[in-house]
Amino acid sequence: MIEPMPRHPKLGPTGLDAQVPTEVADLQSQSRKFAREVMRPVAAELDKMSADDVVRPGSPLHDFLAEVKRTGLADLGALVQLPPAEQALTMPVLMEELGWGDAGLATLSIVRDVAKFTAFRLNSAELIERVGDGLGCFISTQPDRGSDAIDHLGLETYPGMRPTVGNLTVRREGADYVVQGQSSPWISGAPVASCGILQAACDFGAGFYDHEGRMNYIGLMVPLDEPGVSKSPPLAKIGQRSLPQGAIYFDSVRVPAEFVVAEGIDAHRDLATNLALAKTIVATAFVGVGRAAFDYAFAYTHERSQGGVPLIRHQSVRARIFQMWNRLEASRALVRRAVAYHYGPYGPSAIGSITAKVHATEASFALSQEAMRLFGANGLTPEYPVEKLLRDSQSSLIEDGENTILGINVVAMLARPDSVDV
Ligand SMILES: Cc1cc2nc3c(=O)[nH]c(=O)nc-3n(C[C@H](O)[C@H](O)[C@H](O)COP(=O)(O)OP(=O)(O)OC[C@H]3O[C@@H](n4cnc5c(N)ncnc54)[C@H](O)[C@@H]3O)c2cc1C
Known part of the structure; x- marks a missing residue:
């Protein structure tokens, strides 16, 4: 006898996850809680403040930095000590959750320790002392x-x-x-x-x-x-x-x-490694921004009724939500593959990290745009969360290299038989 199909497919915490090791699943739920309870409220506050007020002593930005440090959640020094295969698994999961919370704070959380980390790498007592936790x-x-x-x-x-x-x-x-x-x-x-x-x-x-x-x-x-x-x-x-x-x-x-x-030449290599790391951070965080756009749009189309029923009951809205789902899954899959390549035996990789960055940020931009349209006029006002996602995604197209020129850089590397990939 043929078994009946299960009525509700079992999805992982980020959609089509086949299986996540327990430690990664724990990190994921911890970072998701942190993103929801700490990052989103702080980011919403900072988004409304002037640039001067954001950095002023006593701003929520400083409390946030202290809180990230206290939780030890985004510890770059500890992350890079993991075996490469574990980094490839952990990094996208952690950064997707933090990006889902807020793109800017996600980046800040992970690069927070970069000076300390580099001072230790140089083994300079003076620098270690002077950099401290700065x-x-x-x-x-x-x-x-x-x-x-x-x-x-x-x-x-x-x-x-x-x-x-x-x-x-x-x-x-x-x-x-x-x-x-x-x-x-x-x-x-x-x-x-x-x-x-x-x-x-x-x-x-x-x-x-x-x-x-x-x-x-x-x-x-x-x-x-x-x-x-x-x-x-x-x-x-x-x-x-x-x-x-x-x-x-x-x-x-x-x-x-x-x-x-x-x-x-070592300075070129070092810069290339830093740029590649930065791009993996942006790529993985912007999968999270794209997911936030999907989540908000999915929820809103269940809450808002037009034509006598919730928006989600209209077939064209379902088709649009499916396009979003598809784009998000494709972005996550490509980013995880490119990040795995970057952390693999051929990495660190400019080709891998650029491919991930360009795809994830373009996807996040498209997802935020569609989310805004699904919100109708409400999407245009800061009273609702989606216009911020579009603004954040717009910046990501230029951050760490404008996407067009990054793309042509990849083609130049692919085209050269002696291609120096980092
Ligand atoms: C949110 C954010 C964070 C950033 N953080 C940092 C940071 O921490 N540290 C840091 O050093 N910088 C940082 N940047 C700067 C960022 O790396 C640059 O803005 C980016 O590389 C583009 O440079 P540009 O703005 O000068 O544009 P330009 O280089 O002037 O480019 C303008 C346009 O011309 C095109 N173009 C340029 N050159 C060519 C070419 N040779 N062929 C074809 N087209 C070309 C570009 O694609 C682009 O569309 C950040 C930027 C943003 C937006």
Whole structure:
């Protein structure tokens, strides 16, 4: 006899999950609770505040950072100690939940410890002491080097041209390194950070370019309390308002060789690894943002009635919800596959992390747009949660590299038989 089909299919906590190991399932339910009870209320508050108020002492942002630390939930140092296969499993699950809570706070939670982590990697007693528990930030882009800073290998530099040095450079002077210039105003966490991880062109004594016209690079840690460092006010912007950004200015800031993270080709590798990590963070968090859009739309179409019945009873609405479901599942599946590749034997991978980032952020943008339309006019007002998701997703299309140029970077890497994937 043929067994009857079960009436209610058993779905996992994030849809079509075949099986999740117990430790990952525990982390998932803990982070989902944290996202719902802590992140969403704080993010809603921060979203309504001015950029200045978000970073002011006493703002909910600081309480939030203390709370993440207390829970130990998004501990980057602990995460990267896991065997790669476990990182590949844990990272997307954790970040999806945190992204579902709020994209900006999710990013902040995970990069919070990046300075401490790098100081320990350099094994510099002075840096470890000075960085303490302070927030770190990645300084790559400059006013004149946006996409060019992300495309640090110059894959899209116009034929015959060479990459520009930009507005922020480093010079070796004796045993020290001197930093001069300014970052772009888009450095995430800058207004509240106490240490920067800087990637810039460096003159090691023979100019900024090598004999083949390639730019000499350096990775450097710069404590932001050094004399000569100052910051711009935080930037007002459309989305991810819980993740403050600002510019950092360097006026002949002198740091010792002990603070060098990497030089030359190693600095390119280091930057590529950081960029790849950043993209996996954005990708996995924006699967969560897409899921939030789906969840809100699904709930709303059950609550709101038009034509005499809840919206969900109309066949065209069901078809639209299915399109959302399909897009979300496809995004999650692709991201987990690309992240597994990134953490696998061929990683860290620019191709894997870019593929994940571009797909997840485009999906999240499309999902938020459709959620807004399903909310009708209500979707347009901050009284309802979906317009924030669209604003957050809009920023994600540009964050860590605008998606079009990231895509053409991947094609350049695929097309080159000697392709350097990180
Ligand atoms: C939310 C957010 C967070 C960020 N956080 C950080 C951070 O923590 N640290 C940091 O250093 N930076 C950060 N950035 C900066 C971000 O990396 C840059 O904004 C991004 O790389 C694009 O640079 P740009 O804005 O200068 O645009 P541009 O480089 O001026 O690009 C403008 C347009 O031209 C296109 N374009 C550019 N070059 C080419 C080319 N060669 N071929 C074809 N098309 C091209 C681009 O695709 C884009 O559509 C952040 C940005 C955002 C929005």
